[in-house]
Amino acid sequence: MTVPSVTDIIEVEQLRKAFGSVDAVRGLDLRVAEGELFGVLGPNGAGKTTTLRMLTTLLPIDGGRAMVAGADVVREPRAVRQRIGYVGQAGGADLPATGRENLLLQARLYGASRADAARRAAELIDALALGSFVDRTARTYSGGQRRRLEIALGLMHRPRVLFLDEPTTGLDPQNRANLWEQLRSLRAAGTTIVLTTHYLEEADALADRLAIVDAGRVVADGTPRALKQRIAGDTVVLRPRGEVGVARDVVAGAAPVRDARADGDVVRLTVSDGTRALPQLLETLAAAGVELESLTLAEPSLDDVFLRVTGRALRDAGPGAGDAAGVEPLTASGRGAA
Template identity: 80%
Template sequence: MADVIEVQDLRKSFPGVEAVRGLDLRVAAGELFGLLGPNGAGKTTTLRMLTTLLPIDAGTAVVAGADVARDPRTVRRRIGYVGQIGGADLPATGRENLLLQGRLYGASRSDARRRADELIEALALGAFVDRRVGTYSGGQRRRLEIALGLAHRPRVLFLDEPTTGLDPQNRANLWDQLRALRSDGTTIVLTTHYLEEADALADRLAIVDAGRVVAEGAPRALKAQLAGDTVTLRPRGDVPAVRTLLDAQPFVRNVVLDGDALRLAVPDGPDALPELLDVLGGAGVELAALTLVEPSLDEVFLRVTGRALRDVA
C-alpha cells in the first residue's frame, strides 16, 4: 500500500524544551497507526504539526499527498482531526452539528444531509443524535466528534487521545467503531498513552519518548523482538528429563526449572505451541498445566528506554 504520511527529521521546540527531536514516520493507506508514549513525549505536538495547527521548525512532512509546510490548505481539505478537547457545539443537536460541518466544507444541503445520515448509521449515533450535545455522555460525545472529523470524507483521520476519560464500556465501544472505520478503508492515526489500547487497535505503532521514535512496528512484532513468548508447563513425571528433551528442540530457548514447572521462551507462541505439544506427546509426556504469556508493550518500552512506560506515564 502507498504511504499517505511521510515524515522525516521532524523537529519542534518551545522555550526551554525541544518537544520533537528528529522524528521519522511512515503510515500506509488504510492503516490504523498508533503513537504510544507517556504524557509529554511529543505525541500531541507531532499530531498538531501534521494537521497544520503548529508550524514545523525543521524537517519535512507530507500528508495525503501534500506538503504540510508548503501547502497547508490542501492538507486541511484532505484530513480530519479530533483533538482532546473536541469542537462540537454543545447547545446544538448532534444532527445540527453534522449538517453544519458538511456545509462548512462546501457540501450542498442535500449532500450534507445524506452524509450526516451515513455517519449517524456508521457510528451508531441514532439513539441520541437529535438531543443537544450538552446532554451527551463522554462516549456519545466522542463518537459525535469523530463523525464531525469524517464529515468531508477525509483521506486521513487524526485522533488525539480519543478515549481519555472514558469508562471501560465506552472505551470498548469506541474501539469497535474505530475498527469498523479502518475496515471501511479509513486511514487513522491516533495518539494514546494506554498500552492496552495501542496493543488492541494498532496495525502498527511508534513508541515515542522524549520527542523521538524509539521503536516502531506491529505490536506483536515489537514484543517478539524481546525474547519471544513465554511458555510455562507443569509436566507429570520426570521433570529433569522433560527439561533435557526441551533443551534439544531448536525452536526452544532458555529452559528454566521453577519448582515443579518449566519456563521456556519460544519465538512465536501460537505457532510454536502445536509443535511443542507434538514433541511432548511423542515422548509420552503428560501435562498437568500449560500457559502462554506474551511480553507486553511496557516491556518493549523498558528495553528501549531503560524505564517502564507505566512509571513515566
Template identity: 55%
Template sequence: MIQARGLRRVFKSRRQTVEAVAGVDLQVEHGEIFGFLGPNGAGKTTTLRMLATLLPPSGGEATVAGCDLRQEAAEVRHRIGYVGQTGGNDPAITGRSELVFQGRLYGMTVSEARARAAELISSLELEDCADRQTKTYSGGQKRRLDIGLGLAHRPQVLFLDEPTTGLDPQSRARMWDEVRRRREGGTTIFLTTHYLEEADALCDRVAIIDHGRIVAEGTPDQLKRQIAGDVVSVGVAGDQEAILELLRPQPFVREAGWQDGTLRLYVDRGESAMPAILRLLDGAGLDLDTISLTRPSLDDVFLRQTGRSLRETAA
C-alpha cells in the same frame, strides 16, 4: 499517506527552551491504522498537531495525503480530519445540526450536508440522540459525534488524539469497532494513545515515542518478538543486588532487572524456569512473596527501550 523526516518542535520561553519533538521520522501507509504510543508528555500530541497543520514545525519536513505540510497547509486541511482529546461539539446544539454545519464549512450544499449528516448518524449509531442537545450525550455518544465531525467531508486521513480516554470499557470497545470500520472503508487512521491494549488490539503498526524521539517501530507482534521468551516477575524481599547476582548468571535467564520493587526475568521457557527460580531462592534462604509468568507485551518493549514502564509513566 504520511511521510515525515526530521520533524522537530521547540517551545521557547524566557527561562528555557524545550525540544518537545526531537527529529521524528514516520511513514504511514494508505489504509492502515497507525498507533503513536507513549506516556503523557512524550510528544505524541505535539507531533499529531504538527501533522494536522495546527502547529508549525520548528524543523524537518513532511507530506500528508500527498501535500507538503509547509507549502500546502490549506490543501492538507481539506484532505484530513482531526479529532482532538477534548472534542469540539457545542453543548447547546444538536448532534445533527453540528454535522450539517461541519459539512457546510467544507463547501457542501444544504441538501448534501443534510444527507451526509444522516449517513453519519446511521453509521455511528446516533439515531436515538441526534436531535438532542449534545450536553445530554453520554461520553461514548459525544466521542462518536466527534468522529463524525472529523469524517464529515470524507477525509483521506483521520487523526485521533487519545480517542478513548475517559470512556468506560463498553464504550471503548464500541469505539474500537468504529475505528476498524473506518479503516475497512479506506480511511487511513493515525491515533495517539497511552493504552497498551488499545495499540495492541487496533493498530496495524505502532511507533513508540519517549522524550520526543521514536524508540521503536513495527507491528505489535514484531515489537513483542524483540523480547525473546517469557517474563517471570518475582516479588522477593532482600538485598536487590545480591538477588540479581544470584539469578542473572543462570543459563535460562536472558535479561534481568528490578522495576518498582519487582524482579523481572526474561527467560527462554517460563514453565521450566519457574521451578529452578524457586529452588534457587529457597536455597538462598529468601522468602518469596509473589511469582508470575506472562508473555512479552508492548510495555516490555517500552521498558527495554527506555528502562521505564509505560504503564507507570502513563498513570
C-alpha cells in the same frame, strides 16, 4: 522482516519543532501507509500531541518536510486541511446544538449542499450508531456519545486521513470497547487512522503498526507482534515475600535469565524459555532462602518492550522532557519492522 510495498499517505522527514530553548521535536522521520491504523503509544508528555498538531497544520513546523495525503504541510496547509479530519483531546462539538445540527454545519463549512450534507449526516449517524441521541443537545451526551459525535464531525467531509488524539481518554471500559469497534469499522472501510494513546492494550488491540515514544524519541516501532518478538523470550514475574532487590540479585545470575529488573514490589525477568527456566529459578531462590508470594509466566507485552528499552514500565513513566516548557517532544524513526 521486509516491509511490504505500500503507498505512504504520510511522509515525514527530519521534522523539527522548538519552543524557546527546548527542542521539542528532533529530526522526526515517519511513514504511514494508506488504509492502515497507525498508533503512537507513549506516556503523557512523550510528544504525541505536538506531532499531531504539526501534521494537521495547527502548529508551525520549524524544519524538515511533511507530506500528508499528497500535500505539503508547510506550503499547502489549506489542501492538507481539506483532506484530513482531526479530533483533539478537547473535542470540537458545539454543545448547545444537537448532534445533527453539528454534523450539518460541519458539512456546510466544507462546501456541501444542504442535500449532500443531510445524506452524509445520515450515513455517519448510522455508521457510528448516533441515532438514539443525535437530536438531543450535545451537552447532554455521555463521554462515549460525545466522542462518537466528534469522530463523525471529523469524517463529514470524507477525509483521506483521520487524526485522533487520545480518543478514549476518560471513557469507561464499555464505551472504550464500543469506540474500538467503530474505529475498526472505519479502518475496514478504507479510512487511514492515526491515533495517539497511552493505553498499552489499546495500541496492541487496534494498531496495524505503531511507534512507542518516550521523552522525545521513538524507542521502538513496528507491528505490535514484531515489537513483542524483539524481546525474543518469555517474561517471568516474581513477587517475593522479602526484599525485591535481594530476590533480583539472586536470580540475576541464573543461567536462563537474560534480564532481571526490580519493578515496584515485583521482579521482572526475561528468559528464553519460560517453561524450562521455572524449575531452575525455583531451585535458585530456594537455595538462597527467598520465599515467593506469587510467580507468573507470560508472553512479552508492549510494556515489556518499553521496559526493556527504557528501564522502566510504560505505565509508570513520568512526563517527557518537553513538559518543562509545556510542550510534548518527539523524535521518530522510520517504518520499522512489519
